[in-house]
Amino acid sequence: MASSTVVPVPPVPVEGGKPSRGVSIRSRLSKLCQQGQPHLARHLLDTLPRASSAVWNTVIIGFICNHMPLEALHLYAEMKSSPDTPSDCYTFSSTLKACSLTQNLLAGKAIHSHFLRSQSNSRIVYNSLLNMYSVCLPPSTVQSQLDYVLKVFAFMRKRNVVAWNTLISWYVKTHRQLHALRAFATLIKTSITPTPVTFVNVFPAVPDPKTALMFYALLLKFGADYANDVFAVSSAIVMFADLGCLDYARMVFDRCSNKNTEVWNTMIGGYVQNNCPLQGIDVFLRALESEEAVCDEVTFLSVICAVSLLQQIKLAQQLHAFVLKSLAVTPVIVVNAIMVMYSRCNFVDTSLKVFDNMPQRDAVSWNTIISSFVQNGLDEEALMLVCEMEKQKFPIDSVTATALLSAASNIRSSYIGRQTHAYLIRHGIQFEGMESYLIDMYAKSRLVRTSELLFEQNCPSDRDLATWNAMIAGYTQNGLSDKAILILREALVHKVMPNAVTLASILPASLALYDSMLRCGIKPDAVTFVAILSACSYSGLVEEGLHIFESMDKVHQVKPSIEHYCCVADMLGRVGRVVEAYEFVQRLGEDGNAIEIWGSILGACKNHGYFELGKVIAEKLLNMETEKRIAGYHVLLSNIYAEEGEWENVDRVRNQMKEKGLQKEMGCSWVEIAGCVNFFVSRDEKHPQSGEIYYILDKLTMDMKDAGFWNLVTEMHVL
Numbered sequence: 001m002a003s004s005t006v007v008p009v010p011p012v013p014v015e016g017g018k019p020s021r022g023v024s025i026r027s028r029l030s031k032l033c034q035q036g037q038p039h040l041a042r043h044l045l046d047t048l049p050r051a052s053s054a055v056w057n058t059v060i061i062g063f064i065c066n067h068m069p070l071e072a073l074h075l076y077a078e079m080k081s082s083p084d085t086p087s088d089c090y091t092f093s094s095t096l097k098a099c100s101l102t103q104n105l106l107a108g109k110a111i112h113s114h115f116l117r118s119q120s121n122s123r124i125v126y127n128s129l130l131n132m133y134s135v136c137l138p139p140s141t142v143q144s145q146l147d148y149v150l151k152v153f154a155f156m157r158k159r160n161v162v163a164w165n166t167l168i169s170w171y172v173k174t175h176r177q178l179h180a181l182r183a184f185a186t187l188i189k190t191s192i193t194p195t196p197v198t199f200v201n202v203f204p205a206v207p208d209p210k211t212a213l214m215f216y217a218l219l220l221k222f223g224a225d226y227a228n229d230v231f232a233v234s235s236a237i238v239m240f241a242d243l244g245c246l247d248y249a250r251m252v253f254d255r256c257s258n259k260n261t262e263v264w265n266t267m268i269g270g271y272v273q274n275n276c277p278l279q280g281i282d283v284f285l286r287a288l289e290s291e292e293a294v295c296d297e298v299t300f301l302s303v304i305c306a307v308s309l310l311q312q313i314k315l316a317q318q319l320h321a322f323v324l325k326s327l328a329v330t331p332v333i334v335v336n337a338i339m340v341m342y343s344r345c346n347f348v349d350t351s352l353k354v355f356d357n358m359p360q361r362d363a364v365s366w367n368t369i370i371s372s373f374v375q376n377g378l379d380e381e382a383l384m385l386v387c388e389m390e391k392q393k394f395p396i397d398s399v400t401a402t403a404l405l406s407a408a409s410n411i412r413s414s415y416i417g418r419q420t421h422a423y424l425i426r427h428g429i430q431f432e433g434m435e436s437y438l439i440d441m442y443a444k445s446r447l448v449r450t451s452e453l454l455f456e457q458n459c460p461s462d463r464d465l466a467t468w469n470a471m472i473a474g475y476t477q478n479g480l481s482d483k484a485i486l487i488l489r490e491a492l493v494h495k496v497m498p499n500a501v502t503l504a505s506i507l508p509a510s511l512a513l514y515d516s517m518l519r520c521g522i523k524p525d526a527v528t529f530v531a532i533l534s535a536c537s538y539s540g541l542v543e544e545g546l547h548i549f550e551s552m553d554k555v556h557q558v559k560p561s562i563e564h565y566c567c568v569a570d571m572l573g574r575v576g577r578v579v580e581a582y583e584f585v586q587r588l589g590e591d592g593n594a595i596e597i598w599g600s601i602l603g604a605c606k607n608h609g610y611f612e613l614g615k616v617i618a619e620k621l622l623n624m625e626t627e628k629r630i631a632g633y634h635v636l637l638s639n640i641y642a643e644e645g646e647w648e649n650v651d652r653v654r655n656q657m658k659e660k661g662l663q664k665e666m667g668c669s670w671v672e673i674a675g676c677v678n679f680f681v682s683r684d685e686k687h688p689q690s691g692e693i694y695y696i697l698d699k700l701t702m703d704m705k706d707a708g709f710w711n712l713v714t715e716m717h718v719l
Contacts, residue, residue, distance in 0.1 A: 026058050033062025042075070050084065057090045060098075069098035073107055080114070087114060089122035096128040105136040112148075123163075126156045130166040139174045161192050169201040177205035194222070196229035203239040209248065212239050216252065228258050234266040241270030246279070253283075264293040268302040277306035281315075297331050304337040308344040316341050320354075332360055336368045343372035363389075367399040379407035383416075398431035405437040414445040436466035443474025460494045468496055473505035498522075501531065526558055533567035537574055545571050562594045569597050573604025582613060595621065602637075 025048065032041040041059050045051055056079045063072035076095045079085055092115045099108035108129075115125055133148040149170045156163060164187045171180035184202045187194060199219050206212045216236055220227050227233075233256045240249035253259070253267045264287040271280035284303045287293040300323050307316050320338055323330060335358055342351040355361070355369045366389040373382035386404055390396060401424055408420040421438060424430075435454055442450040455463075455471045468491045475484035484506055491498065499522065518524075524532075529552050536545030549568050552558045565588060572581035581601050585592040598621050605614030618637035638654055 026055055029055065029058045029062065033059070033065060036066055038062040038066045038068060038071070042071075053085055053088050053091060056085060057088070057094060060091065061094050064094060064098055064101070069101040072098040073102070073104070076111075087118065089120060089125050092118075092120075092122070092125045093128040096125070096132045100132045100135040103136050105133075108132045108136055121157065123156070123158055123160060126152060127160070127162045127166065130163055130170075134166055134170040134173065159192075161187070161195055161198065164192060165195065165197050165201055168198065168205075172201060172204050177207060180205035181211075196226050196232040199226070199232050200235040203235045204242075206239055206243075209240070209243050209245045212243055212245065213248065215239075216248075224257075228256055230256075230258065230260050230263055233259075234262050237263070237266045237270055241266075241273055244274060246270065246274055246276065259290070259292045261293045261296055261299065264290075265296075265298045265302060268299065268306075272302050272306045272309070275309065277309040280306040281310075295326055297327075297334050300327075300334050301337050304334070304341050308337075308341045311345050313342075313345040313347055316345050316347075332358070332362055332365060336362075336364050339365070339368045339372060343368075343375060346376060348372050348376040348378065361394075363394045363397060363400075366394050367397070367403065370400065371403045374403050374407045374410070377410070379410045382407040396427055396429060398429065398434075401429045401431060401434070402437065405434075405441055409437070409441040409444045412444045412446075414442075414447050417441050417445045417447065433464065433466050436464070436470040439467065439470040439474055443470070443477055446478060448474060448478050448480070460490065463494075463496075465496055465499060465502070469499075469501045469505055472502060476505055505535075524556055524558065526561060526564070529558060529560075530563050530567060533564060533571065537567055537571035540575055542571055542575055542577070562591075562596060565592050566594070566596045566600055570600045570604075573601055573608075576604075576608045578604045578608055578610045578613065582617070 025044075029041045029044060032038065032044070038059065041062055045055065045059050048055065056075070060072045060075050060079075063069065063075060073095060076087075076091065076098075079087070079091070092111060095111050096108060099105070099111065112129055115129070129152045130149060133152060137148060149167065153159070153163060153167050164183065168180045168183050168187075171177070171183060180202055184194070184198070184205075187198070196219075199215065203212075203215065206215055216239075219232060219236065233252060236252045237249045240246070240252065249267065249270050253263065256263055264283065268280045268283050268287070271277070271283065281303060284299065284306075287295065287299070293299070300319075303319060304323075307319050319341075323334060323338070327334070335354060339351040339354050342348070342354065351369060351372045355365065358365060366385070370382050370385045370389070373379070373385060382403060386396070386400060389400070404420055404424070408417050411417075420441070424434075435458065439451045439454050442448070442454070451471065451474045455467065458467070468487065472484045472487050472491075475481070475487065488498070488502065488506055491502075497520065529548065532548055533545055536542065536548065545568070549560070549564065552560055552564065565585070569581045569585055572578070572584065578601065581604060585597055585601065598617050602614055602617045602621065605611065605617060615637070622637070
């Protein structure tokens with residue numbers, strides 16, 4: 001927090017115990033400004049044959065108080081053109097405030113020079129100069145000789161706490177935390193009493209929990225007014241939350257006797273920031289019961305984020321209803337967050353309904369729904385939404401481009417990949433990290449040489465870690481393990497430190513790289529283990545994968561989640577160790593009782609002929625939920641019965657689907673032939689060559705039947 005932003009009001013001069021005529025005019029001007037009519041005050045000023053500095057100051061301050069700082073600067077320029085009206089300290093401080101509001105550094109420097117020529121030594125003006133430079137100067141000036149904040153501070157003869165507050169704030173803004181702490185220590189040594197603002201400014205510079213406790217204890221020493229100052233309390237909560245000390249943050253929160261909405265919001269946000277959504281929601285519920293807080297959009301944004309982390313659809317629906325009930329008009333930013341919440345709960349259809357019902361949308365709204373589609377596997381629909389977004393004249397930015405490239409990567413079509421790249425070039429879209437997305441997209445489309453050209457166009461020192469990872473993964477995905485290892489070695493030569501993504505990409509080529517990760521001191525987390533276990537699953541490295549899974553909790557203290565259990569079950573099922581996978585999940589108890597895990601084993605039962613076990617698992621799955629996403633398991637069970645020739649059970653399962661209103665989502669395929677992409681869905685008759693295609697398929701079916709592939713033909717008809 002910068003120094004005080006209140007524009008000082010000059011004292012009213014009195015002549016002979018009675019207000020002068022100038023005071024009467026000033027009163028009229030001040031009243032007009034207070035009524036929100038500074039332009040009328042300006043017209044009245046223009047009618048005066050000769051206005052004093054105090055009169056000019058009144059109108060200048062009036063423009064600033066009515067959020068018209070540019071007009072205040074124009075009026076100051078006009079005042080300077082009048083040689084008979086000298087500027088005083090109130091003129092300089094108010095116009096410097098206008099410079100801060102408009103971030104007009106050039107005008108601020110000009111006013112600074114005017115002030116120096118006036119030979120004044122006003123502390124008010126010096127404080128205003130400090131504030132102006134701290135707001136207008138970019139943080140990069142710390143590397144140059146143009147740090148005017150330090151120059152002005154050093155030039156001041158008498159510094160009060162406002163000047164010190166501004167200096168501490170400037171140090172924090174320019175990432176010089178140690179300097180900020182030293183400035184605070186110097187302030188204390190000079191016997192200047194800090195204000196709550198001083199603590200607000202210095203708290204972000206605190207590096208560790210021990211120092212944080214010391215600073216908070218010092219705040220308490222200054223009395224209850226400091227300990228209950230809502231700005232200081234909020235800042236202390238943020239300080240402890242940023243350090244991961246939620247118990248201390250909660251202690252600060254509980255000690256505060258006059259919590260306002262900002263304090264409640266800060267505590268909720270601290271929990272969400274540290275991935276503790278349940279505690280955040282608990283504080284939110286307490287806020288609803290309290291008379292201290294009025295929920296605003298910041299409150300709802302934090303709670304929506306908490307529910308997104310939990311991925312609980314019922315809770316999401318309840319919160320959505322409460323938001324609509326609480327807010328007369330739901331801000332666009334809140335609606336955008338609601339779309340993200342439903343998407344995280346895998347209810348992208350609901351996200352789309354929210355999007356369709358929005359009375360007003362911004363670019364973030366479009367980017368949110370497009371990203372939701374991509375994250376839920378609706379890549380073709382996402383591409384169409386980008387086209388619609390452009391038709392409605394919304395700007396295509398880096399967020400849109402990221403989603404667009406991700407969708408094109410998932411589709412894995414060289415035609416769509418090239419078209420996407422050309423689209424971005426035509427629109428002049430370029431953003432940091434774009435090369436890695438392009439490399440990944442072309443590699444997944446099997447255009448490895450194009451990926452190589454993009455990778456090689458930048459010298460090694462200009463490549464970021466994501467670019468190296470994309471090229472390594474591209475080689476691995478295309479079976480070029482030797483090249484992947486060579487690229488990794490090149491990255492190490494250029495002192496690029498690999499991360500979990502790098503190692504997961506290279507794992508199919510060399511599992512030994514995982515050991516390198518540990519030796520480098522990189523601590524694996526839950527995401528790391530999902531990537532490694534998935535790589536082991538796809539590459540058939542079962543024993544290695546089981547060993548890594550065992551090390552999660554025992555060695556690295558990372559508690560396995562459903563995603564990790566699913567990886568292990570899938571890994572065992574892929575290589576035919578289906579019974580072992582089943583026994584593994586049974587040992588997990590309730591932790592393993594998830595649709596994703598049992599669904600993975602069911603697929604393995606069908607692929608490896610464990611039909612009896614498959615029937616048991618399928619019946620278990622069908623009793624777990626009745627949502628539409630269970631339709632696929634009904635189909636899989638009916639196919640297992642078909643494999644066994646149990647046609648009565650096939651009919652029974654199909655009839656159950658009809659009774660429950662379940663329908664499997666249509667599968668679709670993309671086929672690129674001679675540079676043209678052909679799109680098909682199940683039983684598609686819209687393709688211009690559908691007649692010829694079905695004729696050839698029927699002929700192939702008869703040929704397969706004649707060759708003895710009767711079981712496969714039967715399964716095709718069941719599907």
